Amino acid sequence: MDFFARQDQARRSTLLLIAQFSMAVTGTILLVYFLPVAVWYFYRTSEVSADTVVQWWHPEWFIGVCGATLIVVLGGALLKIAELRRGGGSSVAAMLGGREIAPSTEDFFERRLRNIVEEMAIASGVPVPPVYVMKKEKGINAFAAGFGTNDAVVAVTYGTMTGLTRDELQGVIAHEFSHILNKDMALNIKLIGFLHGLLIIGLTGRVLLEVAGNIGRSRDGGKLAAPILAAALVLIAVGFSGFFFGNMIKASISRHRERLADASAVQFTRNPGGLASALKKIGGLAYGSRIRSPKAGQASHMFFGNGLKRSLFSTHPPLKKRIQWLEPGFTGKFERVSYESLYAHLHKTEGAPIPKESGKENDRFFNMAAASGLTGSNARPPTATADRTASSPPKNLHLNGHQLLESVGQPMEKHVATAKALIASIPDRVREYAGSPYGARTLVYFLLLDSREEILRAQMRIIKHMAEPDVFQTLEKALPNLGKIEPALRLPIIDLTIPALRFLSVGQYRAFIQVVKALVEADEQTDVFEYALQRILTHHLDPLFEGRTRKRPANYYSIRGLVPETSVLLSVLARKCHTFGVEAASAFLAAIEVIDDPKSEFALIDQSECTWEKLDQALDKLNEGSGLVKKQVLSAALTCMLFDREITIEEVELFRAIASTLDCPVPPWVTPLELEPE
Numbered sequence: 001m002d003f004f005a006r007q008d009q010a011r012r013s014t015l016l017l018i019a020q021f022s023m024a025v026t027g028t029i030l031l032v033y034f035l036p037v038a039v040w041y042f043y044r045t046s047e048v049s050a051d052t053v054v055q056w057w058h059p060e061w062f063i064g065v066c067g068a069t070l071i072v073v074l075g076g077a078l079l080k081i082a083e084l085r086r087g088g089g090s091s092v093a094a095m096l097g098g099r100e101i102a103p104s105t106e107d108f109f110e111r112r113l114r115n116i117v118e119e120m121a122i123a124s125g126v127p128v129p130p131v132y133v134m135k136k137e138k139g140i141n142a143f144a145a146g147f148g149t150n151d152a153v154v155a156v157t158y159g160t161m162t163g164l165t166r167d168e169l170q171g172v173i174a175h176e177f178s179h180i181l182n183k184d185m186a187l188n189i190k191l192i193g194f195l196h197g198l199l200i201i202g203l204t205g206r207v208l209l210e211v212a213g214n215i216g217r218s219r220d221g222g223k224l225a226a227p228i229l230a231a232a233l234v235l236i237a238v239g240f241s242g243f244f245f246g247n248m249i250k251a252s253i254s255r256h257r258e259r260l261a262d263a264s265a266v267q268f269t270r271n272p273g274g275l276a277s278a279l280k281k282i283g284g285l286a287y288g289s290r291i292r293s294p295k296a297g298q299a300s301h302m303f304f305g306n307g308l309k310r311s312l313f314s315t316h317p318p319l320k321k322r323i324q325w326l327e328p329g330f331t332g333k334f335e336r337v338s339y340e341s342l343y344a345h346l347h348k349t350e351g352a353p354i355p356k357e358s359g360k361e362n363d364r365f366f367n368m369a370a371a372s373g374l375t376g377s378n379a380r381p382p383t384a385t386a387d388r389t390a391s392s393p394p395k396n397l398h399l400n401g402h403q404l405l406e407s408v409g410q411p412m413e414k415h416v417a418t419a420k421a422l423i424a425s426i427p428d429r430v431r432e433y434a435g436s437p438y439g440a441r442t443l444v445y446f447l448l449l450d451s452r453e454e455i456l457r458a459q460m461r462i463i464k465h466m467a468e469p470d471v472f473q474t475l476e477k478a479l480p481n482l483g484k485i486e487p488a489l490r491l492p493i494i495d496l497t498i499p500a501l502r503f504l505s506v507g508q509y510r511a512f513i514q515v516v517k518a519l520v521e522a523d524e525q526t527d528v529f530e531y532a533l534q535r536i537l538t539h540h541l542d543p544l545f546e547g548r549t550r551k552r553p554a555n556y557y558s559i560r561g562l563v564p565e566t567s568v569l570l571s572v573l574a575r576k577c578h579t580f581g582v583e584a585a586s587a588f589l590a591a592i593e594v595i596d597d598p599k600s601e602f603a604l605i606d607q608s609e610c611t612w613e614k615l616d617q618a619l620d621k622l623n624e625g626s627g628l629v630k631k632q633v634l635s636a637a638l639t640c641m642l643f644d645r646e647i648t649i650e651e652v653e654l655f656r657a658i659a660s661t662l663d664c665p666v667p668p669w670v671t672p673l674e675l676e677p678e
Contacts, residue, residue: 021194024245031238033065077197088151098132098155104435123411123419125665127498139287142304144176147186162355163342171275178264188302195246202239208232254301254315270413276326283334415667422492440497448519455523462518487649509545528650532657539661555624565618571605572615573640587643591636
């Protein structure tokens, strides 16, 4: 099953969740109705003769119970989902006691964790997500949370960050990235909301129980307390059934997806030993994978390992079985380990410092602002210089389009290696800039500067008048390095800036986007890289700052409903990627032949109408297609771009930007392995 089929499967899983939730609500309604009737029956038979007939069916009561239960359960579920949606993955991490790690951190363990997350993100083709640490949790565990790649976060416990080797930590992070790519996160957050709705009746019963107790202690309060107490006990009994149904739903959905995540992590890293070793340490550690947070029960299905005590409805496969999937010869015997032995091993093998006790750690360890001095608008990172540059890839690449399409959402070990090489090739000073809000903005401006003197002067005037004064001075000093950043590094650099840009205020972000737009328009035309850069920034940051999201539900399961938008996309690519009109027309015809739908009539639009604005509108609509529709569209797009059997790095960036905005992340190309045979 490829990425696109898994996207459609994720939607079907959501439908399955809704069906299971509906059955649970139905059972809850029946209990809410029949339990009071049963109590009333036994109460009546104790007062009258046994021959008395008690009517079990009261339509007006049943309608009232249905309405009240639906309002409580659905209202509680929708409110919880809305609350989590507002904060995205960050709200889940904060709920569980997580603190975000600053991109500019200098701590050994934090820096190592961020490096691994950055490598995995660039290898996957998604923006680098914020990284959280639950510093009070000593168990080895982790989770990914969010509704999509725009608001995804990766969180690990303090024990995971400081107790695992780099290979083991990479295996855990790869497992969590598979949840991001397979859209498990959105399903998991919806599950939190639905379960909250089921449990809210029991919580209401507990409140009534306390009320009944307070009333019963007052003078003459016994008669009033009795019916409240009866109602409380009924609601608590119903709440227990909600707890039962909820855990059954979690177990039925979570176990299968955890197994898939383990398999994807092995495909990602090609190192089953790293993941297996992390699981063995969970089995051998006294704390295991336990999460002490009182909110852990709500998110138990999201964790890498079982965060709660063993139960009948465990959300994870048994630890022994998970390891045996990775190492068939494993006997099930866990070697006992302690934190002291883990720290000593890391100190010896990786030069790690001996960490302090997490419970005694002060806030400076996780402080993202004052210590680094990088979150304020006046912070000044060093001037960007090209300390080292990447080995120059060829200007034109003969890429294998089939391999590139098959890699969408399915990164492999070669992509991780490429991501490591790309990150290592980024100059040190550039990486320093990418780690702070001030530096990230300055770096984006620098990448947009034109080498033509007249345009460059106009752009510098824009920066002087629209940006902060310090930015102009910093860029003026960096001008000798203009053009030294290799084109192949530009999108990975943009990916690295996104975590820091999330720290901007709304006003700062709007001013930043205005400067970006002005710099792009300085020469009165938008090239491929400029479009790709703007599209990626706004797609990933607008939902956070403007409250708008480009993510839409799947409304089209056939390309016939998206013929005009597909025509625009292919026409723009044909016109932008091919110089001559005849060649553009031929590329367009070759692309529509890939779409196996003879009843759809596509048309090459005129050159004057092939604008970036029309492409934006088309992509927003195409994002409503199902996974298989998107696969057809991207396959046709690649065919169009590769019609002349070569593609520039800028055009690869354009394809990756288009795919990313369709929520189809493309890993970086791997030049030696993706060369088309001559």
